Amino acid sequence: MLDLLPHILNGLTLGLLFALIALGFMLIVGLMEQINLAHGSLFALGAYFAMQLMGPRPPLPQDIASAWLALPLGWRYAAALIIAPMAAGAIGIAIEFCMRRTYGKDPLYGLLLTFGAAMVIEETIRLIWGTRDYVLQVPQAINGGVLFGDLIWSTYRFYAAGISAVIIGLVWLLIEKTPFGAIVKAGAHDSEIVRALGINLTRLRLLVFVFGTMLAAIAGIIVAPIWGIRPHMGVDAVIPAFLVIVLGGVGSFWGAVVAGLLVGLAVGLSGAYASEWSLLSMYVLLVAVVTFRARGLWGKKSVLEA
Amino acid sequence: MIATYQSDSARLITPTMMWLFLALATVPLWIARIGLYPYLGIEILIWSIYALAFNLVLGTAGLPSFGHGAYFGIGAYAFGLCQFNVVANLWVCLAAAFVIAGLAGALVALFISHRRGIYYAFMTIAFGQIFWTVAIKSHKVTGGEDGLLKIARLPADLGFASIDLAGNVSFYYFVLLVFGVAVIAMWRLVHSPYGRVIAAIKQSETRAAHLGYNVWLYKASIFTLSAAISGFAGGLFAMAQLAAFPDVMSLHQSGYVVMMTLVGGGLVSFWGPVVGVFLFLTARDVIGALTNAWMLYFGLLFMAVVLFRPEGVAGAVAAAWQNRSLYSMRRQGGSALRLLFGGGRWR
Numbered sequence A: 001m002l003d004l005l006p007h008i009l010n011g012l013t014l015g016l017l018f019a020l021i022a023l024g025f026m027l028i029v030g031l032m033e034q035i036n037l038a039h040g041s042l043f044a045l046g047a048y049f050a051m052q053l054m055g056p057r058p059p060l061p062q063d064i065a066s067a068w069l070a071l072p073l074g075w076r077y078a079a080a081l082i083i084a085p086m087a088a089g090a091i092g093i094a095i096e097f098c099m100r101r102t103y104g105k106d107p108l109y110g111l112l113l114t115f116g117a118a119m120v121i122e123e124t125i126r127l128i129w130g131t132r133d134y135v136l137q138v139p140q141a142i143n144g145g146v147l148f149g150d151l152i153w154s155t156y157r158f159y160a161a162g163i164s165a166v167i168i169g170l171v172w173l174l175i176e177k178t179p180f181g182a183i184v185k186a187g188a189h190d191s192e193i194v195r196a197l198g199i200n201l202t203r204l205r206l207l208v209f210v211f212g213t214m215l216a217a218i219a220g221i222i223v224a225p226i227w228g229i230r231p232h233m234g235v236d237a238v239i240p241a242f243l244v245i246v247l248g249g250v251g252s253f254w255g256a257v258v259a260g261l262l263v264g265l266a267v268g269l270s271g272a273y274a275s276e277w278s279l280l281s282m283y284v285l286l287v288a289v290v291t292f293r294a295r296g297l298w299g300k301k302s303v304l305e306a
Numbered sequence B: 001m002i003a004t005y006q007s008d009s010a011r012l013i014t015p016t017m018m019w020l021f022l023a024l025a026t027v028p029l030w031i032a033r034i035g036l037y038p039y040l041g042i043e044i045l046i047w048s049i050y051a052l053a054f055n056l057v058l059g060t061a062g063l064p065s066f067g068h069g070a071y072f073g074i075g076a077y078a079f080g081l082c083q084f085n086v087v088a089n090l091w092v093c094l095a096a097a098f099v100i101a102g103l104a105g106a107l108v109a110l111f112i113s114h115r116r117g118i119y120y121a122f123m124t125i126a127f128g129q130i131f132w133t134v135a136i137k138s139h140k141v142t143g144g145e146d147g148l149l150k151i152a153r154l155p156a157d158l159g160f161a162s163i164d165l166a167g168n169v170s171f172y173y174f175v176l177l178v179f180g181v182a183v184i185a186m187w188r189l190v191h192s193p194y195g196r197v198i199a200a201i202k203q204s205e206t207r208a209a210h211l212g213y214n215v216w217l218y219k220a221s222i223f224t225l226s227a228a229i230s231g232f233a234g235g236l237f238a239m240a241q242l243a244a245f246p247d248v249m250s251l252h253q254s255g256y257v258v259m260m261t262l263v264g265g266g267l268v269s270f271w272g273p274v275v276g277v278f279l280f281l282t283a284r285d286v287i288g289a290l291t292n293a294w295m296l297y298f299g300l301l302f303m304a305v306v307l308f309r310p311e312g313v314a315g316a317v318a319a320a321w322q323n324r325s326l327y328s329m330r331r332q333g334g335s336a337l338r339l340l341f342g343g344g345r346w347r
Helices: A005-032 A039-054 A062-070 A073-102 A107-129 A155-177 A179-189 A191-196 A201-227 A233-248 A253-273 A275-292 B002-010 B015-025 B038-060 B069-085 B090-112 B117-137 B168-190 B193-203 B205-210 B215-241 B251-264 B272-290 B294-308 B312-322 B326-338
Strands: A145-148 A151-154
Touching (some): A005 A039, A005 A253, A039 A073, A039 A107, A073 A201, A107 B117, A107 B294, A151 A155, A179 A201, A201 A233, A253 A275, B015 B168, B038 B193, B038 B215, B090 B215, B117 B251, B193 B205, B251 B294, B272 B294, B272 B312
Antiparallel strands (some): A145 A151
């Protein structure tokens, strides 16, 4: 059992990351009943934007760029963590404008549209940045390793897991404890009544979508130092995100978080025994759960089943 | 109009098919003159069989399957492995591709056929990823990411004569023949009583169940059949490429067949997948020669199709042909399958 402890810890940190990756996807699924397959591409865009901002050649005029680069790494990292998601959010606005035409139709259309958008974004990434791998620098304070037991742990993993937990908590507070969250949830539940109460549902949906894409970008920035930055990272993120939602059940916040942790544990523990096959474990877990529980762990009835 | 519909759907070979087969038979005579090559023709025919098989699930049954590449890939591997380990006979190896992919499809169908919507879609993705991962990681059997190489184009042994298929032109005619048989078989299938029940399930599972049909069995069987035919096409593809690679099983490539089918108009027309495959592969070679970013443009085209013309190219052509509004076509949805180029009756 004690031998397993590092793997369990590893799995839990990984699980928090999976939950974070799934968070924006879950909001859009739960509150808009739309599958955003471009989620992974926005995740990748967040990482690329942040890398570009922090890297040797930021997209700024010459004199501002040199002043910017003179700032300590920590400041630049913090700024990138805010600016890059906003840039990705702008792309999210464009996608939502296209997506409006599919509201009220079979959810399949939204899924297909965002699949096309994902392809377009990924190809654009290849055009701009090429296919090579990039590294996202992180401040000294969260870099390096700590000795824990007789193993070296990367400090960044703990930082990433911690910040994931904080972001998940904040999003939960926003959805469950603020008037904004109440309106959004009501809009998902009965859009007609919400509209009749004088709330601009079109704007509300845009807000939710953009918020979801910004969360995707933030997840990209947090995960990038661990996974590396490459064009394929979007697909590597969107499949686990989708999986976590289906496993946790559509429309369940804590279902998704628990599913993320379970997936992380499954990948971490199977990685201890058969690292070659560890990615399979999440699919096996999904099949095992969905075979017996039609709507995942705590899923609610939704139009996505029709 | 009504008469054409009834005679066409009752026919074994429709006039459209005749013209199409005749036109396709002339392809090797002129394709080199327009700067393309017979291999492209082979690819288009094989992917057409695959896309038609896929559309049995997406268009006819209305089941969103996004992991179909797995069965295409399994067929390719089955063809190669049968050739290396069992017997190097064309018919046996193609049958193996059909049966093994069908078995894989049946296994998956057991798990997913009582699911609907997004859960169905994601389960197909999950199984697709499982098969893909297994194909990549089982180096000893499949050659891993390098693929299963040195697959031969086996000669077609007819008992009294054996036809060599090693050349691209002779192989093209062989694939055309197979394509013809597959098209006729699938045409009969969607117009059989069985196919009508499948179309009814697309419209409403609940209603079909209340009429006494075993919805689960129909969903499972159409998925299995579609997987088997996809695998068969995969076997042909292994012959065409002289190898089997895992990339056709990836999520991306599974997505391509969905795109081809939809851009072509698979939701409203039997021929939609064929139109889509033709557009996709020709665009890949023609635009791909000009720019590396052809997938970007195809992605944009796909988004535009989903937004503005969800019935795809074949749907738009058929509507113009019959002077029908696209709006009524969109509303028609599933039963619009019967609206083919030859004509159709609206309920």
